[in-house]
Amino acid sequence: MQHLTTRPSAATSMCEVHNILGFQREVAEGGMAEYMRVPARARLHRIPETLTRAQSAFIEPLACGIHAVNRGDIQLDDTVVIAGAGPIGLAMVQVAHLKTPKKLIVIDMLDARLELAQKFGADVVLNPARDDIAAEVRGLTGGYGCDVYIEATGAPSGVRQGLEIIRKLGRFVEFSVFGKETSVDWSIIGDRKELEVRGAHLSPHTFPVAIDLLSRGLVTTDGIVTHELPLAQFEEGFRMATAAESIKVLLIP
Known part of the structure; x- marks a missing residue:
């Protein structure tokens, strides 16, 4: 099995092309097709035969x-907050741990996702529906706030929440893609x-x-890949992918 991205040069600047083939709008051709066109400069990442189908799908x-x-530059004495425990957020939890x-x-x-986060190494889990997030984080940090905040909710409230609970001179990592513009008080x-505000792109x-x-x-996919459906049931798969009952859904050709 192989995974495809475009080939980077030796430099690491944002001027490089970094496309995930079959995923982004610019290179979406082939994402839902039996065949796809691979550019000559594409990089193929060989997947070991020992990895399961679920693990292979979780690589991206x-x-x-x-x-x-990595953008959060986490240190041993840092208090880190990850906001959002979807598939990528739960990957972040395991890596941050x-x-x-x-x-x-x-x-x-x-709560089901928070339970998984605890299994993956989270020391504390909080639910905004019942917890006062700012008060809880201040209580856990002697009133200072967290050192690193990684925003992975895709909700404007997640950004405002982060600016409130992060300490002075903290590192704010923005990963999400938003459905609409987000306004905040930039004087914070x-x-x-x-603050150091760092974007994270793919x-x-x-x-x-x-x-x-x-x-x-x-790193494990246990509990993250919640459903595997045959390709013929793709409509149900897409429905489940947006429902609270699932985290990550695989369609099996």
């Missing part, structure tokens, strides 16, 4: 999670807290790391 979201966690921060906090609206970023250079972590059993 895991690679995204690895990149976002491998960084051994002082405390790892995960926020989500669904500059005048009040002097998975540059992290596919090999994702494959290695899965191969060594350091």
